[in-house]
Amino acid sequence: MAVQEIRAFNRFYTNLIGxxxxxxxxxxPYTLTESRVLYELxxxxxxxxxxxxxxxxxxxxxxxxxxxxxxxxxxxGRAPSERDARRQRITLTPLGREAAALLDERSREAxxxxxxxxxxxxxxxxxDAMRTVREILGAGRPGTAHRDxxxxxxxxxxxxxxxxxxxxxxxxxxxxxxxxxxGLVARIVADFAQRHDPRLERVWIAELDGRPVGTVxxxxxxxxxxxxxxxxxxxxxxxxxxxxxTARLRLLLVEPGARGHGLxxxxxxxxxxxxxxxxxxxxxxxxxxxxxxxRTLYLRTGFTLVAEKPHRSYGADLVGQDWxxxxxxxxxx
Numbered sequence: 226m227a228v229q230e231i232r233a234f235n236r237f238y239t240n241l242i243g244x245x246x247x248x249x250x251x252x253x254p255y256t257l258t259e260s261r262v263l264y265e266l267x268x269x270x271x272x273x274x275x276x277x278x279x280x281x282x283x284x285x286x287x288x289x290x291x292x293x294x295x296x297x298x299x300x301x302g303r304a305p306s307e308r309d310a311r312r313q314r315i316t317l318t319p320l321g322r323e324a325a326a327l328l329d330e331r332s333r334e335a336x337x338x339x340x341x342x343x344x345x346x347x348x349x350x351x352x353d354a355m356r357t358v359r360e361i362l363g364a365g366r367p368g369t370a371h372r373d374x375x376x377x378x379x380x381x382x383x384x385x386x387x388x389x390x391x392x393x394x395x396x397x398x399x400x401x402x403x404x405x406x407x408g409l410v411a412r413i414v415a416d417f418a419q420r421h422d423p424r425l426e427r428v429w430i431a432e433l434d435g436r437p438v439g440t441v442x443x444x445x446x447x448x449x450x451x452x453x454x455x456x457x458x459x460x461x462x463x464x465x466x467x468x469x470x471t472a473r474l475r476l477l478l479v480e481p482g483a484r485g486h487g488l489x490x491x492x493x494x495x496x497x498x499x500x501x502x503x504x505x506x507x508x509x510x511x512x513x514x515x516x517x518x519x520r521t522l523y524l525r526t527g528f529t530l531v532a533e534k535p536h537r538s539y540g541a542d543l544v545g546q547d548w549x550x551x552x553x554x555x556x557x558x
Contacts, residue, residue, distance in 0.1 A: 267325035438483035
């Protein structure tokens with residue numbers, strides 16, 4: 226009886242989500258397997274080909290052909306793994322990240338349409354039942370990694386506004402900062418949305434249990450840029466001779482309820498890796514002395530405090546701090 230029920234459920238659910246014709250269901254050129262590979266790469270951007278094969282239980286030859294197609298289409302890049310030169314490191318290109326973000330957006334829309342037909346009071350019952358299925362069938366399965374923990378990804382439409390709202394709310398609750406700070410964050414986010422260069426600038430969203438719980442940004446730093454507030458500072462500007470010089474870490478935030486997962490360190494690490502791969506010579510940030518937990522993470526990452534200056538902003542007396550991290554050999558601090 227259990228076998229029959231599971232098979233019936235499988236037939237029902239694959240038909241419900243359009244798994245048999247996934248590309249038509251989401252109006253994309255990618256099959257369900259191809260979409261899943263893009264998802265994994267978007268949420269674990271330094272995945273090796275061998276990791277993908279184990280994670281998704283794919284045939285090595287099939288995965289190799291799939292990645293070759295992605296590389297030909299400009300979606301991924303391949304290089305020797307930092308852990309083992311015999312393994313291939315697979316990373317999404319900017320075009321690949323756009324494709325993954327589009328798939329994610331359309332998948333969310335499809336699920337949203339599905340949930341729209343479920344009475345609100347029954348939705349918790351539905352999600353609890355799905356969680357129970359995952360926990361029971363996923364327990365102890367060899368060779369399968371279940372990502373119940375946080376993941377890092379690009380923002381979907383609407384989440385740049387979430388960054389502004391959560392910075393304003395969290396900093397007001399924890400430090401008593403006024404709306405001047407939220408206005409500043411809004412200008413930073415608007416500037417990024419309107420003028421950022423995806424080759425040299427990026428924003429990350431940390432997601433936990435299907436909801437955003439953290440963020441950070443990497444942007445080009447203008448020569449002589451002044452600090453602003455929070456775990457960031459400066460303004461974006463042009464890059465001389467087309468060569469990136471200094472990158473700036475901005476708008477680091479982890480929701481209070483999501484702390485303890487190492488998200489702050491992971492977000493900072495993503496910025497460092499991205500800035501180094503983009504060719505920046507150094508990474509800088511501007512923060513305030515009251516943000517003790519963040520400063521501990523900066524020290525652990527290798528940043529050096531280079532300047533301090535008292536100021537009054539956001540309705541509080543603060544001490545601003547400039548931090549720097551060399552990214553290339555011979556870079557001056």
